[in-house]
Amino acid sequence: MAHLYLIPITLGDSDLDTVIPATHRDIIHSISHFIVENVRTARRFLKKVDREIDIDSLHFYELNKHTDKKQLHSYLEPITKGLHIGIMSEAGCPGVADPGADVVRIAHEKNIQVVPLVGPSSILLAMMASGMNGQNFAFNGYLPIKKNEKAQQIKLLEKRIYTENQSQLFIEAPYRNLQLLDDLLQNCQPQTKLCIACDLTLETEFIRTQSIAAWKKSKPDIQKRPAIFVLGQ
Numbered sequence: 001m002a003h004l005y006l007i008p009i010t011l012g013d014s015d016l017d018t019v020i021p022a023t024h025r026d027i028i029h030s031i032s033h034f035i036v037e038n039v040r041t042a043r044r045f046l047k048k049v050d051r052e053i054d055i056d057s058l059h060f061y062e063l064n065k066h067t068d069k070k071q072l073h074s075y076l077e078p079i080t081k082g083l084h085i086g087i088m089s090e091a092g093c094p095g096v097a098d099p100g101a102d103v104v105r106i107a108h109e110k111n112i113q114v115v116p117l118v119g120p121s122s123i124l125l126a127m128m129a130s131g132m133n134g135q136n137f138a139f140n141g142y143l144p145i146k147k148n149e150k151a152q153q154i155k156l157l158e159k160r161i162y163t164e165n166q167s168q169l170f171i172e173a174p175y176r177n178l179q180l181l182d183d184l185l186q187n188c189q190p191q192t193k194l195c196i197a198c199d200l201t202l203e204t205e206f207i208r209t210q211s212i213a214a215w216k217k218s219k220p221d222i223q224k225r226p227a228i229f230v231l232g233q
Helices: 023-029 039-049 069-075 100-109 122-130 147-164 174-187 212-217
Strands: 003-006 033-036 059-062 085-088 113-116 137-142 167-171 193-198 206-211 227-232
Touching (some): 085 100, 137 147, 147 174, 174 212, 174 227, 193 212
Parallel strands (some): 003 113, 033 059
Antiparallel strands (some): 193 206, 193 227
16 A cells, blocks of 8 residues: 655754664655655755665655645545655655645545654754743744734733743744844743754754843844744743
8 A cells, every 4th residue: 555655854954864764765765756845955855865866767746835736636646556655845844834734634535544754843852952841832833024913923922821831932034033033032021931942953053941031131143044932931
């Protein structure tokens, strides 16, 4: 029986052997059809897995914000012929903060077996390292861009920290990291804790949790570096 494999990729240019189990290589070698966010990135990752892989013999289907969702059913047709399909995202783990979830939903509707593979998730790694409540947390994706709307959202998330004891995670486009940090420092209470987890799994990895008051004294160099922000008690 053919499966739909959810294939994790490295976060940035981290060492493949340190974050992706070796057993995944055999699974990847059994797949000739891939659903990906970006074909170029996917091809580069597969070459990282195996330099000798015949890239030109593989089939890629793009799934991103520009994809017509009416096409997604056709992406799974190779499975009806007994061929495995792999999903790869730009986010580390497919289906989490990632459009791959749309294909997974269709796979369940078609009774196709979905197989998630172990790999790095920046969301979970940040939560693990934050020291905040991991029993109750929420990932909020991107906050609003407009300053007043962002301020309102930050205050709402901070309220949930204290009323529900729920840790709040979110991200920003790397080139707007310092702007987001400034907004957090302006709108959060001094005692609220903020974890900044940057360049996860890379040699330049930076993870630190401290109060808003402490962050105001010294802001880290996080501009243009992939980061997860966690608010908590």
